[in-house]
Amino acid sequence: MVFQDPSTTLNPVLTVGDQMTLAIRAHEAVTARAARDRSVAMLGRVGIPDARARLDAYPHEFSGGMRQRVAIAIAMTHSPDVIVADEPTTALDVSIQAQILHEMRELTRESGTALVWISHDLATVSSMAERILVMYAGRIVEEGPTATVLRDPRHPYTRGLLDSLPATARPGHDLNQIPGTTPSLLALPPGCPFAPRCVRATELCAGDPPHRVDAVRGFRCHHPLGVAA
Numbered sequence: 001m002v003f004q005d006p007s008t009t010l011n012p013v014l015t016v017g018d019q020m021t022l023a024i025r026a027h028e029a030v031t032a033r034a035a036r037d038r039s040v041a042m043l044g045r046v047g048i049p050d051a052r053a054r055l056d057a058y059p060h061e062f063s064g065g066m067r068q069r070v071a072i073a074i075a076m077t078h079s080p081d082v083i084v085a086d087e088p089t090t091a092l093d094v095s096i097q098a099q100i101l102h103e104m105r106e107l108t109r110e111s112g113t114a115l116v117w118i119s120h121d122l123a124t125v126s127s128m129a130e131r132i133l134v135m136y137a138g139r140i141v142e143e144g145p146t147a148t149v150l151r152d153p154r155h156p157y158t159r160g161l162l163d164s165l166p167a168t169a170r171p172g173h174d175l176n177q178i179p180g181t182t183p184s185l186l187a188l189p190p191g192c193p194f195a196p197r198c199v200r201a202t203e204l205c206a207g208d209p210p211h212r213v214d215a216v217r218g219f220r221c222h223h224p225l226g227v228a229a
């Protein structure tokens, strides 16, 4: 798992080397020296220069981008089959975000690790993901190949997200937005939870939307876009 904010992921009172060797030795019976050597190698892989010397530094002695690289190194240490990254670049400035995206793409490609990238940033998602799952109120409402879903969405919520991108705004006009707000998960409306905000809603939407599939994707909607009634 790689979390959003690396300054709260890492323990502030332990050196980076201690945290990495603890993580390694929690899962494998290796000597402290071997765990340290492995930590140096992992830090080098995620682009931290002078890795052996940096093992004895504390998290506050690293920049935000470097701290996130340490968190990624810890996540990659045991060559996992899958990494779940929860908005891992949101807390970083834009130039560092681009580097981290590039490095995570390369690292996971080299090691064959699957990457689940949780994000509200569609530009990042379109550059990172082969498949996309769009969620609303805790439910998957549409899923399929990223390019297909973003080019030609079936679900009105996906369409609303795309229409709300600042790049779609016209000079002198308000930004587009989906009306209303997300419902409380403790008080979801009956049927489709998106209904109070959906321009295509009808009485039918008071019932649970059916799960439909076409050639390459799935979506949950009574009145999907681009599908004959």
Ligand code: SF4
Pocket (backbone or CB within 6 Å): 155, 156, 157, 192, 193, 194, 195, 196, 198, 199, 200, 201, 202, 205, 209, 220, 221, 222, 223, 224
């Ligand atoms: S099921 Fe109805 S309310 Fe929900 S997204 Fe589809 S059209 Fe809109």
